[in-house]
Amino acid sequence: MSEFDLRALLDAHLGSELDLHAATINPQFVRVLRTIGFDRHWARTSGNYLYDSGGDRYLDMLGGYGMFNVGRNNETVRRALADALALETPNSVQLGVGTLPAVLAQELLALAPASLHRVLFTNSGTEAVEAALKLGRAASGRGRVVFADHGFHGLTLGSLSANGNAEFTDRFGPLLPGFTRVPYNDLGALEAELRREDVALVILEPLQGKGIVLPAPGYLAGVQALCRRYGTLFCLDEVLTGFGRTGRMFAGEHAGLEPDLMTVAKSLSGGYVPVGACLLSRPVFDRVFDSMEHAVVHGSTFAPNDLAMVAGLATLHELRAQDLVARAERIGALLLERTRPLVERHGVVSEVRGLGLAWAIEFREPDGSRMSWRILERLQAGIFSQLVAVPLFTDHHVLIQVSGHRQNVLRALPPLTLSEDDVDEFAGALEHAVAAASKLPTAMLRFASRAVRAGRNGSSGQTNRPSGPAAAAARND
Numbered sequence: 073m074s075e076f077d078l079r080a081l082l083d084a085h086l087g088s089e090l091d092l093h094a095a096t097i098n099p100q101f102v103r104v105l106r107t108i109g110f111d112r113h114w115a116r117t118s119g120n121y122l123y124d125s126g127g128d129r130y131l132d133m134l135g136g137y138g139m140f141n142v143g144r145n146n147e148t149v150r151r152a153l154a155d156a157l158a159l160e161t162p163n164s165v166q167l168g169v170g171t172l173p174a175v176l177a178q179e180l181l182a183l184a185p186a187s188l189h190r191v192l193f194t195n196s197g198t199e200a201v202e203a204a205l206k207l208g209r210a211a212s213g214r215g216r217v218v219f220a221d222h223g224f225h226g227l228t229l230g231s232l233s234a235n236g237n238a239e240f241t242d243r244f245g246p247l248l249p250g251f252t253r254v255p256y257n258d259l260g261a262l263e264a265e266l267r268r269e270d271v272a273l274v275i276l277e278p279l280q281g282k283g284i285v286l287p288a289p290g291y292l293a294g295v296q297a298l299c300r301r302y303g304t305l306f307c308l309d310e311v312l313t314g315f316g317r318t319g320r321m322f323a324g325e326h327a328g329l330e331p332d333l334m335t336v337a338k339s340l341s342g343g344y345v346p347v348g349a350c351l352l353s354r355p356v357f358d359r360v361f362d363s364m365e366h367a368v369v370h371g372s373t374f375a376p377n378d379l380a381m382v383a384g385l386a387t388l389h390e391l392r393a394q395d396l397v398a399r400a401e402r403i404g405a406l407l408l409e410r411t412r413p414l415v416e417r418h419g420v421v422s423e424v425r426g427l428g429l430a431w432a433i434e435f436r437e438p439d440g441s442r443m444s445w446r447i448l449e450r451l452q453a454g455i456f457s458q459l460v461a462v463p464l465f466t467d468h469h470v471l472i473q474v475s476g477h478r479q480n481v482l483r484a485l486p487p488l489t490l491s492e493d494d495v496d497e498f499a500g501a502l503e504h505a506v507a508a509a510s511k512l513p514t515a516m517l518r519f520a521s522r523a524v525r526a527g528r529n530g531s532s533g534q535t536n537r538p539s540g541p542a543a544a545a546a547r548n549d
Contacts, residue, residue: 090102119143120487120489131486132471134473134485146342146387149390156382163378175381188334192207199372201231201350204275207357208356211305217275218252224240224280263298273332274305282483305356308322340383394489403492404431407431420509432475434479452478454476457475460482463509464502
């Protein structure tokens, strides 16, 4: 039998990946890509860029949904993984412990808020959230969980029960009991729930990733104070915002937060090996892992594997070596400086907002708009943002994402290695795309109509679901 040859395998399927994916994994997603013109054959990626099979370069403002903080195919992380394989480290002994998980845990705790003392590794962000929900209930002796409207914490059943977006939850009920949604940035609504003193934990994002919705001044500190007053655990979901994204190692630092639990994942992987973690205060940990009998009451077979730990350690090294946290703050400020003038220059732009390199632009119906805007919105609410995203990709070679279902918002989560030249390139492309879309030419109306029809023709007739490729493109996080 011949040896395994990865290059030969890739060459044998060159150019057929879309058809193969449609035949074996998800044909509807391939329909989405083809309908909106994102059906490229990707050849390689590096740093802030993707390259298609024709050699064309694309600026990556999507960043794998915030996964590539240290840049795509980071050389340091890649070399560390190769070293781990060559060293044949004693991976996943299971009835025993290795060096690498403890070292990564030590580094995470040194960076995390002082209120956190233990690390439980997971394979992903949604698994980290599941751990927080499960352990928070056990530690508090209470059953209820409070979360925020439009919050996103993952798509497994427990995480989904704390998901504040109907497009994710509507076809998968009944969800878990005991979950209560409150408005984001509303301390009064939160206190009304907490004063019943039956809430195990409040789980919040320090900024909401789906639309890059920023907390009101004093809101997060107020949430923490209310949790302390009513004996409720406070869980901060830093899966998207952690590891420099907002110009701080963790976004909670902007408000001086000291949570009882904190979830991390995404960019800790370096973009290579999935890894997440739930960080816990000592009291929370000790109430759950309270005896030898309960020493393994929660865990995961693959979670603390050596390759994941190496990816995490190398990623933290790169964040320090390249000073990427400070860079995110500086480049993020430049990005806002270059794009906020669009509010004044284009009536269709409602707001440009962001923190560090979590950025968004929101669109609105302009004053004195033509009937074409209303036609678009009747076809599908929020589709105008797709009319900006598509030409950014096809005409300007910028990859960016519609932020959420029925939201006229584009968001960017680029690698923290983004340069000033990249910002200039993006700002210029965005200006051109917004100006062109604002005119709503006939070609754009035809595209919008075709996209919505394609989605409806492919639906199963169920209501309450996204109704087109533009909506589908906004669903993933």
